[in-house]
Amino acid sequence: MIFSRRQLIERGSAALLAAGALLKTRAGARPLGYTPVVTPNGSTLPWKWENGVKVFHLVAEPVRREFTPGLVVNCWGYNGQTPGPTIEVVEGDRVRILVTNKLPEKTSVHWHGIILPNGMDGVTGLTQPGIEPGETYVYEFTVRQHGTMMYHPHADEMTQIAMGMVGFFIIHPRQPEVRIDRDFCIFLGEWRIQADTATPVAFEMTDFNYFTFNSKVYPGTDPLVVKRGQRVRVRLANLSMDEHPIHLHGHTFWITGTPGGRIPRSAQWPETTVAVPVGSTRDFEFLADNPGDWPLHCHKTHHTMNGMEHDLPNMMGVTQKGTKAQELLPEIMPMGENGMDQMSEMQAEMTDARGKPRQEPDPVQGSTMTFPPNTVPMGSAPGPYGTIAMGGMFTVVKIRDGLTSYADPGWYKAPKGTVSHRVGGAARKAAAIYTCPMHPEVQSDKPGQCPKCGMQLQP
Ligand SMILES: [Cu+2]
Numbered sequence: 001m002i003f004s005r006r007q008l009i010e011r012g013s014a015a016l017l018a019a020g021a022l023l024k025t026r027a028g029a030r031p032l033g034y035t036p037v038v039t040p041n042g043s044t045l046p047w048k049w050e051n052g053v054k055v056f057h058l059v060a061e062p063v064r065r066e067f068t069p070g071l072v073v074n075c076w077g078y079n080g081q082t083p084g085p086t087i088e089v090v091e092g093d094r095v096r097i098l099v100t101n102k103l104p105e106k107t108s109v110h111w112h113g114i115i116l117p118n119g120m121d122g123v124t125g126l127t128q129p130g131i132e133p134g135e136t137y138v139y140e141f142t143v144r145q146h147g148t149m150m151y152h153p154h155a156d157e158m159t160q161i162a163m164g165m166v167g168f169f170i171i172h173p174r175q176p177e178v179r180i181d182r183d184f185c186i187f188l189g190e191w192r193i194q195a196d197t198a199t200p201v202a203f204e205m206t207d208f209n210y211f212t213f214n215s216k217v218y219p220g221t222d223p224l225v226v227k228r229g230q231r232v233r234v235r236l237a238n239l240s241m242d243e244h245p246i247h248l249h250g251h252t253f254w255i256t257g258t259p260g261g262r263i264p265r266s267a268q269w270p271e272t273t274v275a276v277p278v279g280s281t282r283d284f285e286f287l288a289d290n291p292g293d294w295p296l297h298c299h300k301t302h303h304t305m306n307g308m309e310h311d312l313p314n315m316m317g318v319t320q321k322g323t324k325a326q327e328l329l330p331e332i333m334p335m336g337e338n339g340m341d342q343m344s345e346m347q348a349e350m351t352d353a354r355g356k357p358r359q360e361p362d363p364v365q366g367s368t369m370t371f372p373p374n375t376v377p378m379g380s381a382p383g384p385y386g387t388i389a390m391g392g393m394f395t396v397v398k399i400r401d402g403l404t405s406y407a408d409p410g411w412y413k414a415p416k417g418t419v420s421h422r423v424g425g426a427a428r429k430a431a432a433i434y435t436c437p438m439h440p441e442v443q444s445d446k447p448g449q450c451p452k453c454g455m456q457l458q459p
Contacts, residue, residue: 068220082164106130257283
């Protein structure tokens, strides 16, 4: 029997189908040829081969996302997540992406940064009709470039992006220039969520109060766990309303990529902070040769705080007892008299060991202070040396010797003699007056608890 070339190919694929379940469900069944990207607090979208095409399925839908223990937010996203799962392909791949709309309004998906036929660009009204609730549309194109791209709706953009509808579209080069051991991607986001509510104010333009890495705020953000000596890439994407300068401690990195692809080596530059412009992505790479717990965070200081309100009087250096604010809002503490530290220490007392805010009184600690529902501290995470007064866009890159897994290894144990420590006398405490942060009229010359609310008195 003689087969034509075409028949052979068809027979070949039929034979493959028999054993096909494996290939279809496990995309990793053939060698990937790249280090898969890790999406902290997220995942990668599975795909299946169909006659040489990588087929993906995105479902646009409402999503409930716990930004950190104690704060659950009504978002919109894809496949139960915000950001949507990361799409990961290789330069030259033919991709088909089915998009099903389970939102209450029409949507579309724009493949941000990708060069494709005009009709696949996903702009509602311009290049296609909107995908109505209940409908499924198909996008298909061949990727002819590499880089860190994004996907997002081009339909009611203000609402849908503000509600969390963003995702990474990573295209690996066919022939990588460097070998990367750990490749992370982090989507930057900002939200306005009023105290005691769970739905973001989608029309907020400037005054955001939660700033997220992959729709999580610290301490809810996963650490980036790395073995000493590994080459690390971090890909950052920004579809928020502000630029975010993301800073890494303990290392110099090189800015190596944009949605336009890899920056030629001669044009890469060393940095410690990378400004990620709105509507773009930035990749940076470094050699993880310095073990420790190294912060990776936005350097806009308000972007590492949770639930901050700004429409308040300046209380810095002001005795709060007897002020109008105290009179009008007896339960609200606008800001510590000596800075915010007082506030984080106070809020730390109101959280459990995991940094989760207490919504019930704590009889053990004797405190009756609790957080309003669905509200978290501005920054009061438990750290190895006390309270870490950070929230928002903050995580820790944990670089270690001798790791056998990428599970959180706990806090860094610094070698003896390498930690900053006190020299000279003890802290000023002699003439301290102890007051209740919530009831400044309560004053004592020794530590204790406020008879009104049970809070620990502060010096
Ligand atoms: Cu920022």
